[in-house]
Structure formats: structure tokens, C-alpha cells
Amino acid sequence: MRTTPVLAAALAAALSWAAPARAQLGIDLEPDETKGKETKPRHEGKKPTDRKKPQHRMPEARPAQPQQEAVTLPDFDIGAKPKKGEGAARLAAASKVLASGDFETAALAYDAILREPALAEAHDEARFQQAKVLERLGLHHSALARLDEILSKGPQGSRRYHDALEWLFHVGGKTVNESVIVSQVARYSNGVFPASSQDEFTYLLARYAYERGQALDEAGRQAEAQRSYEEARRLASQVRPEGGATTKGEGARQGDVYARARFLDGLVRYAMGESQAAVESFKDVVRLTNPKRARAPDPRMRELAFLQLARIHYEHKQNRYAIFYYDKMPWGGDSWLEGLWEASYAHYRIGNYEKSLGNLLTLQSPYFRDEWFPESWILKAIIYYENCRYPEARAILDEFHWRYGPAHDELERLTGKGAPTKFFDLIEDAAKGRGAGANPMMRRIMKLAFTDANIKRLNDSIVEVEKEMDDGVGRRREAFRSSALAKELRERLQADRKRLVDEAGARARQKLEYERDALRELLEKALRIKIEISRKERQALESTLSRGGPADVIRNYRYSVAVSDEHLYWPYDGEFWRDELGTYTYTLTKGCRDASVRAER
Amino acid sequence: MTTRAARFGLSCAVAFACFAPAAARASAADAFENKIKPISGQAHTKAGKLELTLPTGQVSLMDAFFSKYMVGAKLGYHFSEAFSLGVTGAYGTTDPTGSTSVCPLNAGCQPASAPQLYQVPGLIRWTAAAEVGFSPVYGKLNVFGEKAVHFDLSIMAGADLISYRDVISADQASAGVVPGYKVTPGGHIGLGTRIFLSRLIALRLELRDVVYSVSSLSSGKLQNQLFAEIGLSFLIPVGGSSADGGAR
Numbered sequence: 001m002r003t004t005p006v007l008a009a010a011l012a013a014a015l016s017w018a019a020p021a022r023a024q025l026g027i028d029l030e031p032d033e034t035k036g037k038e039t040k041p042r043h044e045g046k047k048p049t050d051r052k053k054p055q056h057r058m059p060e061a062r063p064a065q066p067q068q069e070a071v072t073l074p075d076f077d078i079g080a081k082p083k084k085g086e087g088a089a090r091l092a093a094a095s096k097v098l099a100s101g102d103f104e105t106a107a108l109a110y111d112a113i114l115r116e117p118a119l120a121e122a123h124d125e126a127r128f129q130q131a132k133v134l135e136r137l138g139l140h141h142s143a144l145a146r147l148d149e150i151l152s153k154g155p156q157g158s159r160r161y162h163d164a165l166e167w168l169f170h171v172g173g174k175t176v177n178e179s180v181i182v183s184q185v186a187r188y189s190n191g192v193f194p195a196s197s198q199d200e201f202t203y204l205l206a207r208y209a210y211e212r213g214q215a216l217d218e219a220g221r222q223a224e225a226q227r228s229y230e231e232a233r234r235l236a237s238q239v240r241p242e243g244g245a246t247t248k249g250e251g252a253r254q255g256d257v258y259a260r261a262r263f264l265d266g267l268v269r270y271a272m273g274e275s276q277a278a279v280e281s282f283k284d285v286v287r288l289t290n291p292k293r294a295r296a297p298d299p300r301m302r303e304l305a306f307l308q309l310a311r312i313h314y315e316h317k318q319n320r321y322a323i324f325y326y327d328k329m330p331w332g333g334d335s336w337l338e339g340l341w342e343a344s345y346a347h348y349r350i351g352n353y354e355k356s357l358g359n360l361l362t363l364q365s366p367y368f369r370d371e372w373f374p375e376s377w378i379l380k381a382i383i384y385y386e387n388c389r390y391p392e393a394r395a396i397l398d399e400f401h402w403r404y405g406p407a408h409d410e411l412e413r414l415t416g417k418g419a420p421t422k423f424f425d426l427i428e429d430a431a432k433g434r435g436a437g438a439n440p441m442m443r444r445i446m447k448l449a450f451t452d453a454n455i456k457r458l459n460d461s462i463v464e465v466e467k468e469m470d471d472g473v474g475r476r477r478e479a480f481r482s483s484a485l486a487k488e489l490r491e492r493l494q495a496d497r498k499r500l501v502d503e504a505g506a507r508a509r510q511k512l513e514y515e516r517d518a519l520r521e522l523l524e525k526a527l528r529i530k531i532e533i534s535r536k537e538r539q540a541l542e543s544t545l546s547r548g549g550p551a552d553v554i555r556n557y558r559y560s561v562a563v564s565d566e567h568l569y570w571p572y573d574g575e576f577w578r579d580e581l582g583t584y585t586y587t588l589t590k591g592c593r594d595a596s597v598r599a600e601r
Numbered sequence: 602m603t604t605r606a607a608r609f610g611l612s613c614a615v616a617f618a619c620f621a622p623a624a625a626r627a628s629a630a631d632a633f634e635n636k637i638k639p640i641s642g643q644a645h646t647k648a649g650k651l652e653l654t655l656p657t658g659q660v661s662l663m664d665a666f667f668s669k670y671m672v673g674a675k676l677g678y679h680f681s682e683a684f685s686l687g688v689t690g691a692y693g694t695t696d697p698t699g700s701t702s703v704c705p706l707n708a709g710c711q712p713a714s715a716p717q718l719y720q721v722p723g724l725i726r727w728t729a730a731a732e733v734g735f736s737p738v739y740g741k742l743n744v745f746g747e748k749a750v751h752f753d754l755s756i757m758a759g760a761d762l763i764s765y766r767d768v769i770s771a772d773q774a775s776a777g778v779v780p781g782y783k784v785t786p787g788g789h790i791g792l793g794t795r796i797f798l799s800r801l802i803a804l805r806l807e808l809r810d811v812v813y814s815v816s817s818l819s820s821g822k823l824q825n826q827l828f829a830e831i832g833l834s835f836l837i838p839v840g841g842s843s844a845d846g847g848a849r
Contacts, residue, residue: 332633366641367633569746575644578633 087122104480107133111485128160139472142489143171151188169197176460199239203261206235236265255298259288282309303333319346353383357586365576372448374404387591390533397526411516424505449508458504469493553592645751645797647679650836657832667695667723685734692727716774722815724766732759751797761787763813787813803834
């Protein structure tokens with residue numbers, strides 16, 4: 001009785017969920033030929049959660065607004081009624097304020113220009129300068145929105161189009177979630193990108209194509225998905241090896257963009273069923289991120305590359321290679337526990353029950369009480385079952401039911417109700433330990449939701465947007481806080497937050513539904529193993545009765561606690577030390593397995 | 602043998618930070634540092650437990666005139682893994698040390714007479730004390746790669762009442778005056794360790810420096826007495842259990 005097919009399926013799914021690999025909602029799934037010209041914002045054919053471009057974003061498209069009252073700020077009167085042709089002078093005055101370092105006043109000055117229809121000739125420049133000022137004020141999302149306004153006009157519509165593209169990368173690099181600019185990059189993909197950002201741009205475009213392929217795949221449109229994957233591969237191959245050396249400027253993300261492109265190439269190859277090519281790509285990533293030789297160290301990317309290599313080898317039943325790569329994953333890294341869990345299956349496959357149980361000991365230690373590895377109990381029970389340790393196997397399954405039965409009920413209850421927004425609020429409460437989320441069970445379930453990299457990234461963005469609303473805008477000088485600009489920024493940020501919350505809620509729901517179904521399967525499987533245990537116990541009893549004495553199936557195993565010179569043996573006594581995690585080996589002292597059979601596995 | 606230890610508490614961290622080199626305090630190798638506690642499911646906990654040490658045997662160290670052998674008891678309560686409050690008392694006997702021999706020029710060495718010993722300090726009859734204990738270190742020893750022995754280290758300080766024999770002058774001693782006993786306040790600081798024999802029993806070893814004043818002395822009134830102490834501790838749960846949640 002094995003659960004390896006389940007794990008293999010889970011691994012395949014996990015491979016496709018690798019950090020940058022999963023599609024964000026809002027990806028345009030329409031065929032390319034139905035798209036409008038690249039300079040037009042595309043609203044048609046998108047999912048309901050797509051970012052809508054509200055009309056009020058375009059100041060010149062607004063109905064004439066009543067003239068605002070003059071707001072007098074130090075050295076600059078931004079409320080004076082302008083005359084036509086004064087744009088250059090007003091821009092110069094605003095630049096002067098900017099040069100003085102008073103960014104808040106400068107932002108208001110540019111806003112005043114933008115709100116004045118008579119100064120239309122200065123709007124383009126004012127908008128760009130305002131985006132820069134907002135970025136300097138730390139209002140990244142607001143700055144991105146301004147840049148988006150410029151980019152939506154296209155190269156012909158704005159003289160600052162190319163500068164805006166450059167700043168898009170600059171500002172995007174300062175946000176916690178790179179995805180916020182991916183859709184913009186895709187939308188303006190025909191724009192001529194500045195040389196300094198060309199590789200980054202190509203990479204993001206490739207990533208967008210890959211995510212689109214994933215979404216199409218999930219929607220069952222395989223042919224289109226394949227085309228999208230091809231496009232992703234083509235784009236990823238366009239990232240130049242020397243590109244990695246240039247990704248060190250201000251605002252650039254940490255790491256080597258070429259390595260990231262190679263990683264993406266590996267994911268695409270895997271998605272296309274080319275495992276061997278994927279392995280080569282991931283090996284490239286490992287070489288490129290070698291901390292001793294890397295141009296731009298990227299430990300996370302290296303860890304992910306090892307994980308993917310291990311998974312591919314595991315999938316192809318090359319268990320010892322898989323273990324080799326799992327062991328390469330840095331201790332305590334973001335995916336370390338995941339690797340430890342998967343490695344325990346690889347150890348189980350080769351009959352190394354001791355190491356497998358040792359890994360499970362780490363996973364089930366009090367340190368990781370809130371982590372979600374329900375299948376680890378099943379694997380543990382199977383190992384005991386296979387060694388004819390039926391009472392222990394039964395006890396493990398009982399504990400599994402005791403732990404995860406209520407969790408399944410809770411998942412059923414949660415996924416059966418509520419709008420996405422409320423759903424995300426619940427997750428947030430759990431993350432912050434307040435309200436209904438303070439319940440330990442809820443906390444555990446919600447932590448599970450955050451294991452989805454996209455939900456985590458969306459949550460990071462939500463937190464960033466909230467911070468921008470509360471601190472970035474809310475803690476400015478009174479003159480700024482009460483201005484029309486601040487009001488507009490807040491409204492825009494609130495709309496951004498709502499969109500992100502809806503998206504995160506929908507994703508969390510999807511994730512929990514998946515986990516609910518998986519848990520239900522595991523509970524059923526546990527029941528089947530219990531029945532099997534009962535059958536074996538009955539057989540043993542019958543055998544005992546027929547022989548007139550105990551059937552001696554359990555025998556002591558030969559074992560040694562000897563370790564290499566580099567290691568030290570510490571007997572386990574129920575206490576977990578942080579530095580011991582991951583090193584445990586659990587000695588099975590007795591069972592019914594033949595040592596020679598075990599060695600052959 | 603290999604020793605590993607965990608450090609508890611902010612105060613402790615601050616205390617140790619004064620001594621530890623920077624690299625030792627921020628180990629980049631430990632990815633879980635500052636994320637999760639050094640120990641989970643701690644096997645030997647003290648928080649919320651009464652500790653009765655019975656009996657304690659004390660012996661004085663490095664006293665020039667009197668060796669003291671005392672028997673006592675200690676009762677403490679552990680508010681947390683790190684802090685405890687306790688009372689202790691001990692009663693004992695004394696013997697003149699070998700260094701109290703007197704060697705006149707024209708005769709062989711002989712033990713000091715009682716009147717001669719009346720003139721020197723250090724004869725203590727009993728002590729009673731209240732003390733605060735701070736136990737920042739919990740660790741385990743790997744004994745010959747076979748067995749793990751758990752221990753803790755603590756420092757303690759307290760206020761004492763000390764009953765000692767008074768010191769008289771040579772003239773008074775010649776006149777046949779026998780000194781009486783006096784009780785004086787004092788204080789002590791000490792270092793201690795518990796070696797856990799089981800979850801409820803520990804071997805306790807301590808080194809204490811008791812300081813008290815002998816008013817009769819014309820100079821050097823402040824006396825130091827160093828005691829080594831050994832006892833068997835019984836840890837009796839009476840309050841909440843350890844915050845750690847217990848072992849699996």
C-alpha cells in the first residue's frame with residue numbers, strides 16, 4: 001500500500017506552482033489575434049477581477065471640475081488662476097520646489113497643473129514629474145498608477161513614454177511583489193525598452209507568457225497553452241547571459257536576471273513535458289547562483305532550482321539523485337521543510353525507513369505545529385505497517401484522525417460560504433491572530449493558505465498598499481493630507497486594495513478547496529490502511545491459533561548508532577533542539593522486514 | 602564530552618552580549634535564529650515547580666582556621682525557567698584546619714589551643730538565607746557519544762543570617778574568657794548547576810561566597826566564607842507547566 005502516486009501528483013502540481021510559476025488572476029486569456037493594438041488598454045475579454053481603468057485616472061478626460069480654493073504652501077501658491085501658455089512657467093516653478101527637496105509641495109504643484117485644463121500642454125510633463133515625486137515620497141503604487149497613465153497613451157501619445165517605461169522598472173523593483181508590473185510590461189510589450197532594462201523586460205514578458213500558459217492549461221485550453229509556453233521559452237532565451245551583470249542598479253531586484261530566465265526556462269520545459277531539458281536549465285541556475293562565483297547571489301533561486309531538480313528525479317524514480325538534491329537545499333531555507341518532507345518519501349522508496357522517520361520527526365516537532373503536512377502521518381503509518389508494527393501504525397492513524405478530522409470539517413465549513421473579500425479578511429485575521437482567526441485551528445488552516453506563493457505575494461502587496469494609504473499618505477503634512485491629490489491617491493489605493501483582496505480571497509478559496517479535497521482523500525486512505533491493519537492482525541491471530549503458539553513475525557533488527565567522524569550521536573529523548581532539526585534518524589529496532597529485501601529496494 | 606547550551610531571556614542575552622564576540626552572537630549559519638526558540642519540547646523544565654533540596658551538604662573551602670561541615674535544606678519556587686526565589690538553612694559543626702598548628706621555636710608543632718582559636722574568626726554554627734536565582738543556561742552534555750546528560754547553570758544572590766562564634770582578644774583569651782555566639786546579617790552570591798537525573802529529580806551543586814561582618818575584629822571585619830554544596834533536588838509541579846508545551 002503506497003501513497004506515491006498521490007505524492008507524484010502533488011509534486012507535479014507543486015512544480016507547476018513554483019514561486020514565479022503560477023498565474024496571477026487577471027491574465028488575459030484571449031487569443032492574440034483578438035487583441036487590440038498594443039497602445040490601447042485592453043479591457044475586453046478579461047476576467048472579472050481584471051484591473052479596470054477608471055476614467056478618473058485621466059485628469060484631462062474628467063468633466064471640468066470646480067476651481068479649487070487656493071492652498072498656500074511655503075514659497076509656492078498653487079491655487080492661482082492660470083492663463084493659457086503658462087504651463088512652462090508653472091512647470092519650472094514646480095521643478096524649483098522639487099529641487100529644494102520639498103517633495104510634498106512639489107507633488108501638489110504638479111497636481112495643480114494637472115487639474116487645470118488651461119495648462120494641457122504641460123500635463124504630459126507634469127504627470128511624469130509627479131510620478132517621480134510620488135516615488136520619492138515612497139508612494140510606489142501611486143507612482144506606478146501615474147506611470148500607467150503615461151504608458152497607456154502609447155509612444156505617440158506621450159513624449160515621456162520611454163522614460164515612463166524605464167521608471168516602471170525602477171519603481172516596480174522597489175515594490176514587494178514583482179507581479180504588480182508584469183501585466184503592465186505585457187501590455188506595453190511593443191514599446192521600445194531602454195537598454196538597461198531590456199533583459200528584465202524580456203524576462204517579465206516571458207514570465208507573463210508562462211503564467212498565461214498555466215492559466216490556459218488550467219482552463220483546459222491545451223493548444224493555446226502550448227503556444228504560450230513556446231512564446232515564454234522564446235522570450236526566456238532572449239535574456240542575455242550578460243544581462244545578469246547589469247541587474248545591480250538601484251531598484252533592480254536582487255539576483256541574476258539571466259539565472260531567473262534559465263529557471264523560468266526550466267519550468268516551461270517541464271510544463272511542456274521536456275524533463276531532461278528542464279533538468280539542464282535548473283542545473284544552469286545552480287551554476288549561475290553558486291555563491292562563490294555568482295555575479296549576483298540569489299540563494300532563494302538556488303534553493304528552488306535544487307528543489308525542482310530533486311522533484312524531477314523523484315518523479316522519474318531516481319530516488320538517490322532526488323535525495324542528493326534535497327540534501328543540497330539550505331538548512332532552514334524557505335522551502336527546506338517542503339524538501340525535507342518530500343525527501344522522506346524518497347528515503348522510504350529506497351527502504352531507508354530510519355531517515356524517513358527521522359525527517360518526519362522534524363516535521364512533526366513542536367516547532368512546526370502550525371505547518372501543514374497531513375500526509376506525513378500517513379507515511380509514518382505505512383512505514384510501521386510495512387514493518388508489521390500494527391499497534392503503532394494504528395495509533396498513528398488514530399492520532400491523524402484526531403488531528404485532521406476537525407481540520408477537514410473546518411475546511412468544509414470555510415469553503416462552503418463567504419465572498420472572496422470576507423474570505424481574505426479571515427485569512428488576515430488569522431495571520432494577525434485576531435477575531436475568529438485567533439483560534440489555533442483557524443490559524444493553522446490560514447497558514448496553509450499562505451503556503452501558496454501567489455497568495456503570499458498578494459498579501460504582501462495588500463500590506464504594502466495599506467501602508468501606503470495609512471503612512472505614505474496619511475502621515476503627511478496637513479496641507480498634503482487634505483489635498484485633492486491625497487484624496488485621489490487614497491481612492492486609487494483603496495480600489496487597488498479591493499482588487500488585490502478579491503484576487504487573494506479567490507485564490508485562497510481555491511487553495512483551501514484543493515487542500516480540503518486532498519485531506520478528504522487522506523482521511524479515506526487512513527481508513528483503508530486501518531482496515532488493512534485489522535486484516536493483517538486477524539491473519540496473525542489465526543496463524544497463532546493454528547500453530548498453537550505466537551507467530552514470530554516480529555524480530556529484532558540489527559542496528560548501530562555509529563556515526564562518521566564528522567558527526568556526533570545524540571540520543572533522542574523527546575527534546576528538540578533547533579540545530580538538530582533535519583538531522584534526525586529514527587532507529588527502528590524491530591519489525592518483520594528482511595534486511596536483504598530492504599537493501600535491494 | 603561536548604557541551605551545548607541554550608540561552609533564555611532578554612536579560613540573559615544582554616548579560617551574555619557583554620562578553621560574547623559579535624560573530625558568536627549572530628550566527629548566520631542558523632537560519633531559524635530569532636524565528637523559533639532554541640529548544641522545543643524541553644525535557645527538563647522548572648517553571649511553576651517547587652524545588653526542595655534535601656538534604657544539602659555543605660563544606661567550607663579555603664578557610665585558614667576552621668573547616669565547616671553543614672547539613673541543611675533548601676526550598677524554592679521557580680516563577681519561570683529563568684527566575685526563582687528560595688529560602689535555605691544549614692546547621693553544622695567545625696574542625697580546626699591543619700594550618701592552625703602552632704610551632705614554637707623551642708618545641709615541636711602542636712594543634713592550636715582553644716584560647717588561641719578563640720582569637721580567630723570563621724567558626725560558623727548555622728546560616729539561614731533568602732535568595733534569588735537566575736538560571737540563564739540550559740544545556741546537555743554528550744557523554745562518550747552514548748548518553749545525553751541535561752544540566753542548567755545558574756547564579757544566585759541572597760541575604761543571610763549567620764550565627765558565628767565571636768572573636769576575643771589575646772588578653773581576654775588568657776584571662777579565660779570564652780566567646781559567645783553572635784548572629785549577624787550577611788549576604789551571599791553563588792554559582793550553581795543542576796544535573797537532571799530525571800524529570801523530577803536533579804543533582805544540585807553550588808559554590809557560594811558568604812560575606813558577613815565580625816564586629817569584634819579591629820581590622821578586616823568583613824569575612825568571606827566559601828562553601829561548596831551538594832544536594833538532591835526534587836522538582837514538584839505546583840503551578841502552571843512550562844510555557845514550552847512539553848515534549849512529545
